[in-house]
Amino acid sequence: MDEKKVVIELDNVKRDFLVGDETVHALRGVSFKIYEGEFVTIMGKSGSGKSTLLNQLGCLDTPSSGEYYLDGVSVRKMSKSQRAVLRNRKIGFIFQNYNLLPKTTSVENVELPLMYNAAIGAKEREERAVKALQAVGLGERLYHKSNQMSGGQMQRVAIARALVNDPAVILADEATGNLDTRTSFEILILFQKLHAAGRTIIFVTHNPDIANYSSRNIMLRDGHVISDEYNTNILSAEEGLAALPASSDE
Ligand SMILES: Nc1ncnc2c1ncn2[C@@H]1O[C@H](COP(=O)(O)OP(=O)(O)OP(=O)(O)O)[C@@H](O)[C@H]1O
């Protein structure tokens, strides 16, 4: 663990929001390091600051104070356009509602993050999209449109899209929140495979069960980190799926 590379470092990050003449302290000084290859869940009740934190990590918002280093680079010192490039190249996002383009094929959806990179031509773009879709088990659904697929399949497309740029970190916000139990396990299996392949994953959720499948869990309360623990007994999502009663389809 000592030799591992630090992918994310937060140093006393605060985020205040001014609402009328009142200040909401959404993050009250959050510090942690996340190392390459970790699968971290971030948990906490509604309003504890999870989305605010994820927005900082994803360079979608800037802290009121404190430092954020992504892959060794200080995000605070960057211009808006530098941050946009950083976000595109270093971060793969996965959302609860998939955020796919409607009536658009899997391949086209997955190609999207590569469009902003002039160095990658149309042929390579398609090849990489196809490879990413095969990696998430969607090799048979390459030219299906997003409205012709199930929720689990749409989330796989979103995961392929998050992977296609080979990002330093994958950020997921309630990625299984819209899925039934069985499909949630299938998506968790995929996350565990990505983890086993060395990917760095941060998965925000209010579902405490998910933490059983990650390697580390950070708990937020009222804008503070209240615990940060390594999981010494990571459960297998594959076994969890196998143990589900056969009739729990819905
Ligand atoms: N843009 C904003 N303006 C003002 N207050 C905000 C803003 N965004 C978040 N907050 C406040 O900051 C606190 C943390 O909100 P946040 O959305 O990060 O919580 P959360 O943990 O993601 O909750 P949930 O589980 O409901 O999604 C809340 O008190 C919220 O009202």
Ligand SMILES: [Mg+2]
């Ligand atoms: Mg939230």
